[in-house]
Amino acid sequence: MSLQLTSRQSNILDFIRARLEQAGQVPTLEEIGQAMGLANVSAVLKHVRSLEAKGRLVIEPNRSRGIRLVSSADALDADTMELPLVGRIAAGEPLFSEARIERTLRVSRWLFRLRPDYLVRVVGDSMRDEGILDQDLVGVHATPVARHGQVVAARVGGDRFTIKRLHWQGEVIRLLPNSAGYQPIDPDPTEDFAIEGLFAGLLRGS
Secondary structure, eight states: OOOSOOHHHHHHHHHHHHHHHHHSSOOOHHHHHHHHTOOOHHHHHHHHHHHHHTTSEEEOTTOTTOEEEOOHHHHHHHHEEEEEEEOOOOTTSOSOOGGGEEEEEEEEGGGOSSOOSEEEEOOSOTTGGGTOOTTOEEEEEEOSOOOTTOEEEEEETTTEEEEEEEEEETTEEEEEOOSTTOOOBOOOTTSOEEEEEEEEEEEOOO
16 A cells, blocks of 8 residues: 555645644544535545555544544554564474564564564575565464465474465365475374464565
């Protein structure tokens, strides 16, 4: 999503600021619509939600004047988040464990397609053709649920962590690499196996 405002969004934001300064309160959606020449309140709400998505304001539900402007400092915070970098894991532990946090990184939320819960460092290049390289920091959206064809973070055999594309048809689960020279992983039903999360995006050179 582009963070740049459209001219309509800029006009709406300016109007909200001006009304707040003049009257001490933000306008209602109806008042914004009247000022902008928008008869349909749903069209006003669409623009206001876009401003919220771009970190310029917050919509407080169930209030007629439920708009709160965001300061410059808050807007910066809205564009970034702090993520823990998880280190090595012990057998049987979940991938994300407070005891395994190496450090915390502040990163732009717009680098990720899903909201990540933590970062892990990739070791190896079995997903090179997927654009995931050795030593990249991969964002993981924590969930035990994944669909066939998604790139997942998985734990195999208790302490082996891997990023692979999930092949799941019927009762058959395989973890597929995307680089020449690597073989699929077929989890042993007698060993510990878990989907830890979905690939959310990555950082390089961190």
